[in-house]
Amino acid sequence: MLTLKEVQSLLSGELLTPGINLEKECSKVFASDMMSDVLAFIDPESVLVTGLITSHVVRTACLADVSAIILVQGKRPEPMVVDEARVRNLPIISTACSMFEVCARISRSHPEAGR
Amino acid sequence: MMTEISFQQEFEIKGGDFVRAGEASCEIKNLLKELGVAMQVVRRAAIVSYEAEMNVIMYAGSGRLDLSVTSDRVQIVVDDRGPGIEDVELAMSEGYSTATPEMRELGFGAGMGLPNIKRNSDIFKIHSKVGRGTRLEMTIRTNGHRL
Ligand SMILES: Nc1ncnc2c1ncn2[C@@H]1O[C@H](COP(=O)(O)OP(=O)(O)O)[C@@H](O)[C@H]1O
Ligand SMILES: [Mg+2]
Numbered sequence: 261m262l263t264l265k266e267v268q269s270l271l272s273g274e275l276l277t278p279g280i281n282l283e284k285e286c287s288k289v290f291a292s293d294m295m296s297d298v299l300a301f302i303d304p305e306s307v308l309v310t311g312l313i314t315s316h317v318v319r320t321a322c323l324a325d326v327s328a329i330i331l332v333q334g335k336r337p338e339p340m341v342v343d344e345a346r347v348r349n350l351p352i353i354s355t356a357c358s359m360f361e362v363c364a365r366i367s368r369s370h371p372e373a374g375r
Numbered sequence: 376m377m378t379e380i381s382f383q384q385e386f387e388i389k390g391g392d393f394v395r396a397g398e399a400s401c402e403i404k405n406l407l408k409e410l411g412v413a414m415q416v417v418r419r420a421a422i423v424s425y426e427a428e429m430n431v432i433m434y435a436g437s438g439r440l441d442l443s444v445t446s447d448r449v450q451i452v453v454d455d456r457g458p459g460i461e462d463v464e465l466a467m468s469e470g471y472s473t474a475t476p477e478m479r480e481l482g483f484g485a486g487m488g489l490p491n492i493k494r495n496s497d498i499f500k501i502h503s504k505v506g507r508g509t510r511l512e513m514t515i516r517t518n519g520h521r522l
Contacts, residue, residue, distance in 0.1 A: 295482030299422050300491045312482050319397030320482070323404060323421040348401070 262286045262370045264328050264351060267307065270365050271355035273330065276342050280351040284327055289373040291363050295320040302326065307373075309362050313337035318345045318352075326350070332359045382410055382444040388428055390436040390457065393481065400425040403442055403451075410444060416517050419495040420449045423513050426488040427453040433478055434458065435508065446517070448497075453511045460503040467493065467501070 264282040268275060275282065290302045291309035295316055298308060304325035310317055311332050318341055321329050328351040331337070336354055345352050355362060366373055384406065386399040404421040412420075424440065431438035435457020443450045460466045467489050474484025493499045498514035 293482055294485050296426075296485035296487045296491075298482075299426060300485075300487040304418060314481055315394075316397055316481055316483075319401055320425070322401055323397070323425045325418055 262366070262373075264307070264353075266369075267328075267330070267366060268353050270369060271330065271353065271357050271362060273353040273355040276331075276336065276352040276354055277346045277350070280346065280349060282328075282351060286327070286366070286370070286373065289363065289366055291359055298324055298326075309359055311335060311359060313341065315341045315344055317341075318348065318350060321345075321350055322348045328353060330355060330362060332357060332362055381446060382406070382442075384442050386440040386442070388431045388438040388440055388453075388455075390432060390434075390438070390455075392432055396429060396432045397425055399440055400428050403440075406442070407444070407449065412444065412449060413517060416449060416515055419515050420451060423492050423495045423515070424451050426492050427451065427511050427513070429483055430488055430509075431455045431457065433474060433483065438508075448517055449515045451511075451513045451515075454508065455510075456508045459505040459507055459509055460501075461505055463501055463503055 264284050264286050267286050286307050288303050288306040290306045292298055293310055293312050298320055302324050305327045307328045308321050308326045309330045313335050331354045334356045400421055403424050407417045407420055435455035438453060438455030441452040465471055469490045470486040472484045472486035478484045496513040497516045500512040503509040
């Protein structure tokens with residue numbers, strides 16, 4: 261099992277919400293830009309990998325009990341969106357990797373994450 | 376016998392207000408947590424509330440969400456004064472959506488909202504009248520989980 265901290269280093273990711281604890285397990289991963297699919301199919305405590313950077317991603321993540329958001333292709337949301345994530349105690353990690361690369365790297369180290 | 380209402384709150388939802396979309400549902404989730412409702416129930420209520428809130432924002436001019444909590448259930452009633460739904464059965468089917476490309480860019484419009492609301496509710500009722508509006512009633516039982 262990987263921790264969020266280990267996932268961050270695996271992806272050379274930058275934590276956009278400093279101070280939020282990453283010593284949590286990353287048990288499952290769900291990758292999608294479709295928030296309705298996240299709401300319909302994600303397991304609680306999953307990590308959400310997405311290329312969307314609106315405030316709806318933060319709210320969807322919060323409502324669906326997501327443990328962390330990983331933003332692909334080096335995307336960075338507006339400061340307002342990051343602030344909302346911080347208030348909701350939701351870590352956001354930004355990585356230069358593509359969505360495919362994020363999933364590939366995590367699955368190499370943690371093959372069970374997709375189930 | 377009347378069930379005793381232990382908590383009740385109303386939320387206004389403004390159609391087209393994508394900036395604030397989801398705020399009411401996030402507040403509802405926090406309220407339910409504070410009330411000590413079991414986590415699985417909170418999660419289902421949050422998802423139900425969010426999908427219903429988004430539908431008012433996307434398709435209806437304005438609406439109201441009513442949250443009430445008793446010792447044995449969480450109930451969410453969403454009433455809107457939108458255009459109504461012509462074919463409710465079609466709207467309830469997975470994948471059916473009339474969302475615009477703009478809505479899809481925000482990550483909504485997979486046509487999974489109503490089916491997902493139904494799946495997460497123990498009792499689900501939908502009434503819609505074209506030209507009048509739509510009313511959804513969702514009940515989630517707490518199954519003896521302590522309030
Ligand atoms: N409150 C509403 N008022 C009018 N039409 C609605 C309402 N809710 C849903 N609909 C219609 O039902 C369709 C299916 O809704 P839903 O299952 O939530 O999927 P989605 O929102 O992704 O389109 C919508 O595309 C819309 O045409
Ligand atoms: Mg919907």
